[in-house]
Amino acid sequence: MLNGEKKIKRPLRWAMIGGGRTSQVGYKHRSGALRDNTAFQLVAGAFDIDAQRGLAFGTNLGVAADRCYPDYKIMFAAEAGRTDGIEVVSIATPNGTHYEICKAALEAGLHVICEKPLFFQVEQVQEIKRLSEQKKKIVGVTYGFSGYQMLRQARHMIESGDLGDIRMVNLRYTHGFSSTEDAEKYSDAQKWRVNPQIAGPTFVIGDLSTHTYYMSQLILPKLKIKSVLCDRQSFIPSRAPLEDNAYILMHYDNGAVGSAWISSVDAGHMGSQTIRITGSKASIEFTDINPTQLLYEVQGKPNQTLYRGMDYLDETALADERLGALHVEGLSDAWANIYLKFAVAIEAKNEGREDFLEDFVFPDINAGLEGVRWITNCVRSSEQGSVWVDFK
Amino acid sequence: MLNGEKKIKRPLRWAMIGGGRTSQVGYKHRSGALRDNTAFQLVAGAFDIDAQRGLAFGTNLGVAADRCYPDYKIMFAAEAGRTDGIEVVSIATPNGTHYEICKAALEAGLHVICEKPLFFQVEQVQEIKRLSEQKKKIVGVTYGFSGYQMLRQARHMIESGDLGDIRMVNLRYTHGFSSTEDAEKYSDAQKWRVNPQIAGPTFVIGDLSTHTYYMSQLILPKLKIKSVLCDRQSFIPSRAPLEDNAYILMHYDNGAVGSAWISSVDAGHMGSQTIRITGSKASIEFTDINPTQLLYEVQGKPNQTLYRGMDYLDETALADERLGALHVEGLSDAWANIYLKFAVAIEAKNEGREDFLEDFVFPDINAGLEGVRWITNCVRSSEQGSVWVDFK
C-alpha cells in the first residue's frame, strides 16, 4: 500500500512543456507527478506558448521565475548549464509537436514523458525508440487511465486462466461533448484536435481510443491484432477527414475477435470507457467511470463484483493501493500510479538495471508505438473503404 | 390502461402447432394469448411430434382430447369440418418447418401467428405475403420483446425529434448460455438451432438478433439500411458454418451508422438486449432486462430515466399499461401486448377494415420479411469475406 514514502532514492528534477493555465490535461500531469513529493519535483517549465502567461502560471505553481522559460529549446539549453538542471520532462503540447520535442529532449539527455498519441507515424516512433536506447533514457506515455488498479487485477485474472481462452475484446470510449460544432467554436483544445495539421490523421481514434486500446493491451499482453477494419464518420462535416465517430473490428492472431466504438458525438453518454473481455469460461468488464469495481461474470455462476482495496485481489492490484477499500480512488490517483512507475523506471534506467525494466509494466515507448500503429492501421482501412487490412 | 376487458367482440378460436411440454417458448405464446381470456381461447393443438405426449400435454392444458391432434395437417382437416373450428393458429416449431405450415394454414383459411425467424428465404416470405393478401388473412410474427411499452415511448420520442437527427444505432443481444458444446449436448432446443437444415443459414443472427433488429425498426420506422457488413464466428467449431458470435456494421440511407453485437458465447452476461439510439441532440437506451426503464440522455443536461406507467409518457406507451407504475411488467406482459394486437388486427381483417390496419403497428409479415432480409444480407456479407454488401 502506497502512503507517500519514497520509492526512489530522491525525487527527480522535473519540467513541463505545455500544460499551462488553459490546459485541462496539464493539471493531471502535475497531480500525478507531484502527488507525494517523493518522486518528482517541479523545478522548471515552458508552460505556455505565451511566455508572459507561462511565467505568471509557473510562478503561481511555485516554480522559480528564472526557470519559467519562453520555449522548450531555451529551457533545454539553460537547464543543461545548471548543476541542478532538469532530468526529465513531460510534454503536454498538441500532438503535432510531440515528435520534435521528444527528439530534442532525448538529445538534451533528458528522460521523456509524453502525451498520447505519441507521433503521427510509426517510423517516427521507431526512430525515437532507437534514440532513447542510444541515450539510455526512458520514454513514457501518459495513458493515465491505465493506472487504475482494477486493470492490473484484470491482467492477473486473465493470465491465471480465470476466463479460459480469450474470444472477444469489446472496447468503448464514447462521449457526446462534440455533438455540435460549438465544441470547437468555443474551445481551443477542441479546435486543434480537429485540425489534421496539429492533431494528425485522426480525431477520436487518436484522442480517445489510444487510451482504451492500451488498456486492452495492458490486460491482454499476449493478444496481437492480425487484421482490422475501421468505419469512421464525420458527423460534423467540417471535421472531415477527421472522424468524430468510428466503429472498428479486430481479428486477433489467436482467433479472438473484437470491436471498438469510439465517439465524441455519443450525445449524453457519461459512461466514458468500457472494456469487456470474454473468454470461454467467463467475462470481465471494467468501466472507467466506476474504477473501483471490476465485474467478473462466470457462465453459470452468480455474477461477481470485485472491489478495489480488498484482500482477495492480486498483489499487483494491491501494490498501487493508496486509500483503502470503500474509499474511492479517481483519475488523479491513477495518474499518480503511472507517474510513480515512470520515476521507478527512470531510476532503474539511470542505474542500468535493465533486468528489472524487462519485467516492469508501465506505458513505455512500446505502448506509444502500439498506439500509433493502431491509428495508422485504422486510417488505412478507412481510406480503402472500411475494409479489412492486415495490422502492420 | 388494459384491465382484461375485451378489446374485440369475442375471443378467437385458437390452436397451437408445437410449443409442447419440452418447449420453452410455447408457454410464452400461451401466456400471451390467454392472458385475459378475452382475445383468444385455446381450443385445439398439434403440440408435439410425439402424438401421445402431445395429447397428454394438451388435455393437461384443458384442451378437449379429440382436438389434440397428432399433426397440423390432420388438425387443419378436422377443424375445417367443425362449425366451431379454429380461426387462427400459432406456429412454434423449429425454423425449417415454418414455411410449409404457414402456407398450409393460410390455404386452410386460417390467420397465422408464427415464430421468428419466419423462413429461410426472402422469396418465401414474399410468396406467403401474397398468399395472405389473397386469403385476406393476417400473418403475425412473435417478436415478443417488441411488446414492451418503453419501445413505443422511444418511437414517439424519436418521431417527436427529441433526439435530433439520428446518427447511430447500436444493438446488442448477447448471452453466454452456449459458451461450451454442452449447450447442444444437453438441450434439444439448442441442438436444432445449430443444425442448418432445421435452423436455416444462421444461429444467433436468426435466433437472437432478429428480435433486436425488429425492435430497432419499431422505434425507427423511417430508417432503412443501405449496406451491411457481417463478421461472424463459430467459437464452437462443430457449429460451423452457423455462427455463435457476430459483429455487424450498418450504414443507413440517411447517413446514420450502426453496429450490432450478437452472441450466445458472451460468457456470464445476463443483460441480454440493449438498444441505444443516438441523435444530434440526445440518446435513448433500452435494456430488456430492465424493461420498466428508458434512459434519455440529452447532451449537456442531467441524464434522465423514464419509468413505465408514468403520466409523462406518450399515450402510445400508456395504451398497453396493465399494472401501473412501480409494478414491474415482464416478458409475459409484453407477449400479452403483442398477442392482443394480433387479435385486434385479425378482427379488423375479418371486418375488412384495411384503413385501420394501415396505421396499426404490430409485428406483421413485413416485420417477418425484414428479419429474413437481415439474415440473408448478413450471411451474404459473411460469405464474401465479411465485406460491405448492399442491403437487398
Add this chain to the structure above:
Amino acid sequence: MLNGEKKIKRPLRWAMIGGGRTSQVGYKHRSGALRDNTAFQLVAGAFDIDAQRGLAFGTNLGVAADRCYPDYKIMFAAEAGRTDGIEVVSIATPNGTHYEICKAALEAGLHVICEKPLFFQVEQVQEIKRLSEQKKKIVGVTYGFSGYQMLRQARHMIESGDLGDIRMVNLRYTHGFSSTEDAEKYSDAQKWRVNPQIAGPTFVIGDLSTHTYYMSQLILPKLKIKSVLCDRQSFIPSRAPLEDNAYILMHYDNGAVGSAWISSVDAGHMGSQTIRITGSKASIEFTDINPTQLLYEVQGKPNQTLYRGMDYLDETALADERLGALHVEGLSDAWANIYLKFAVAIEAKNEGREDFLEDFVFPDINAGLEGVRWITNCVRSSEQGSVWVDFK
C-alpha cells in the same frame, strides 16, 4: 418449471368481489388467478358497488350476465343454489369491508382470498381463523409481491446458514405518489385509503408495509419481533391521524434488530420495496423493482448477484420458474405464483390433506394475522409517543 399444465385436478370456480373497472388491484387478481386457465375460472362476480357498471364490466370479462351480481350477499345466495356454483371468492374491496365479507363467505361455505391488510383488529382475524378451521376452508391473503422466486431463494439461503446468525433486518417500501393533497383529490382509491373509517388505523403502514413485513417473514420464518417502536407522520395534515410516512424500529427475540421506512411521500422514488437481511457472515438484498436479481454480499468476498431461472438456485426458487433466465418475470407472474399456491392449498384442504398443508408455504390467514399485529403494535407505539412497546 411451470408451463401452464394443471397442478390441481380441475380449475376452481371463482368469483370476485370488488376489483371492478376503476380498480387497479382487481386486474392483478385476475391476471394471477387466470394465468393458465388450469387453476381458476372466473364464473361470477360482484365487481362494483355500482351494479350497472359491474354488470357491464363482468360481461366484458366474459362472465355470464346472470352471474354478475349487484352485491356479495346476493351472489352468495344465488350461487349457493347452483350445482356449478362458486367455490372460492376473492375480496378486493376497501379494507373496512373485508371482515364482514370474509365472514359471510366462510359461512357460505366458500374458500376466501382477501386483500391486505386483512382486518382492523387482531381479534377479528382470530375469529375468522377459528371460523375457517371450523368450515375447513382456506383463507389466503394477496401479498402479491411474495410470489417472486428470489424471495424463496433468500429463504433457502438463510435457512442454509449462508448468512450466519441474523443480526439486522432492514425494510423499505417508499414512493412519492402521495406527496401532495392532489393524490386523494383526484383518485378514489387514494381517497378511502386516508379515511380511517374505511382504511383502518393506518395509511402507509397498512397499505404498503404489510407487504414488506410479510416478505421478511417469508424469508425469515424463525425470527419473531419482541418489541417495536413506530414514529409516524402526516405530512399532509388532512391525513391525520393516518400517516403518510413512518419509521419503525424492531427488536427480535434472537437479538437481531431492524428498521423499516414506509412512505408515500418519498418524492420521486421509483425503487419501491427493498429488503436487506444482514447476518454475521453475509447479507442479502432484494428490491422489487428488480425482482430478477438477489444481491448476496459475503464479507471479505466479491459481491454476488444471483439471477432468476439459473441452475444454481435452490429448487424452491426454481419451482415457480415460468419464462427462463434472462426473461424478466414481473408482478403479474408473482401474482400467478401465489394464486396457484392458493389453488393447490384449496384442493389439499378439500381433500383433507392437512399434513401437506402444514409444510406448504403461502400467504395464509396466519400471514394475514401477522400483518394486523404489525399494524396494531405500530399504532400502539405511535399513540404512546413513539416509544418501545412489547409486540403482542
Add this chain to the structure above:
Amino acid sequence: MLNGEKKIKRPLRWAMIGGGRTSQVGYKHRSGALRDNTAFQLVAGAFDIDAQRGLAFGTNLGVAADRCYPDYKIMFAAEAGRTDGIEVVSIATPNGTHYEICKAALEAGLHVICEKPLFFQVEQVQEIKRLSEQKKKIVGVTYGFSGYQMLRQARHMIESGDLGDIRMVNLRYTHGFSSTEDAEKYSDAQKWRVNPQIAGPTFVIGDLSTHTYYMSQLILPKLKIKSVLCDRQSFIPSRAPLEDNAYILMHYDNGAVGSAWISSVDAGHMGSQTIRITGSKASIEFTDINPTQLLYEVQGKPNQTLYRGMDYLDETALADERLGALHVEGLSDAWANIYLKFAVAIEAKNEGREDFLEDFVFPDINAGLEGVRWITNCVRSSEQGSVWVDFK
C-alpha cells in the same frame, strides 16, 4: 476550476502529529494538504509514538531528520524557536488525545486541523473554541468526504427550493469490516476504536456517522435537530458498551424527520455512505462510492442524474472542480478540497478578514462541536433505554 495555482500568498508551514506508517488516515491528510504544493508544505512531524519509526517515516517523506520529533510537546517547543517554525498542525492520533493536543497547539500559537470526532465532551469543544477565538486561530476538522463537490450542488439545490419543504433526512454509513472479532484482533487501528478510554463513548457513531451527519448539515444548514432516539447494539459482545451498529431517529425543528443507520457489521456492504433528502417536491440522493453523481428525483417527472463537472451545476459545485466531467474525482480530491479551504481560512484569519470567514463554508470547530453533540445526545438516548431525548 482548480489547477494547482496558488490560492493563498504562500504555502503554510505544516506539521503532522500521528498519521505515521501504520496509519491509514495519515496519507489522506498528506494527499489533501500537499496536493498542489501551493497550500501547505510538510516541514515537521511527530508521526509516531515510536520515535525511531517516526524518524524513519518522516525522512522517507522528505522531512528533515531534525524536524522529525519524538512527540508533539517537543515539537511545539523546538519549532517555536525557529524563524521558519510550523504555523499549523494536523492531529491524526486516536480520539482520546485530541483534546490535550489541540489545546497545546493553540497555546503554542498554531492553527489546528484535527481528526473527528473532535473530543469526548461538548464542554471540551466549547473551551477549545473559546481558546481558538482568543488565540485568533482556526480549528478545522477533517470531515474529508465533505469535500465532494456534489454536496455543494445539493446544498445549492435545497437552498434554491428545488426540493420544496424538507420532510425527511435519511443517512447511512455502513460497512461490514468489523463483522467478527478478528477486526480488532488483527488491526491496531480497530483495537483502540473499540476501547472507550481511547475512542470515547461510541464506536461507529463517532467513527462513521459524524462524517455523514456533518455532510447532512453541510447541505441542510438551516435544519436543526430537536430530539433524537438512538438504538445501539454490540453484536460483538466484547465491544460493549461501544456499539458496532446503531439506528437513530431524528426530529427536526421544522417538522422534518430523519433516520440514520450506522454499522460496521453490515456484512458485505461496499456502498458506504448514502444521504437522501426528501422534500415536498423532490428528493436528492448522494452515495459516496459514486461521488461523481447526484440523483435528483422530482415527483411525477423522469428521474435525473447530475454529473460532476458539468456546466449545469451551480458555481459552488464547479468552484472545486479539478479534472473535468467524465474524469472521476475520488476521496483524495475531496480531502484536497477541504485542506485548501483550511489554508484559505487560515490566511484569512491571519489577515483578520473575519467578514470573509463569516460566510466561508468549511468544516470548522462548530462542525466539530456539532459532531460531539450528535454523539453525546445519541449516547444519552441509548443509555436511557433508546428513548427520545431533547437534542442539547
